[in-house]
Amino acid sequence: MSSSMRDMQKDLENKANDLGKIQKDIAKNHQLRKKYTIQLGENELVLKELDLLEEDANVFKMIGPVLVKQDLAEAKANVGKRIEYISAELKRLDAILQDMEEKQINKRDAILKLQQRVQSIQAGKAKA
Template sequence: MGSPAAAKELQKDLENKANDLSKLQKDIAKNHQIRKKYTIQLGENELVLKELDLLTAEANVYKLIGPVLVKQDLAEANANVRKRIEYISAELYV
């Protein structure tokens, strides 16, 4: 049989590995939540882009900034949504 010192060392090694595993599981859960958030945002922005594509050039577009709706140019709104989709996609598919 092994010595008590060897058993104690093995116990410590197992505890360290269990702690490492726990940290990895927390990281995976955190990354999953972040990915879920980005996936939802991507879907929302793609839906907004589809809606913007249905509008005519003279349509009024408003952007919510805090509690205020601010009139925005259709081309600018379209460009902002496309850039947001590009950013979110880059974060998702890195």
């Protein structure tokens, strides 16, 4: 096997490893995104429930094993801020995911081109 062929095989392995890493990162991103999506839904539900309450209603927040009385307006504000934060994180994760998917496509294309080159060289040697 010629040194250029060995170099191409090594390059192919490196690109395949890089693709594997990108795919793992995409899977992690999907898991994290799923977690945030669930949290967003829960917090939106809490906000809807808080909106149903009258201004003088008692609201309690669980801190560890203890329920602590909390002002309704403060509770709504806290949940609203949490929703903003989670929404921002989801947007950030979407942007990262889009970037990783583009990298994945580019890496697959590079691998495919390199495989085709290797095959054409091998086919040329087989004919010779």
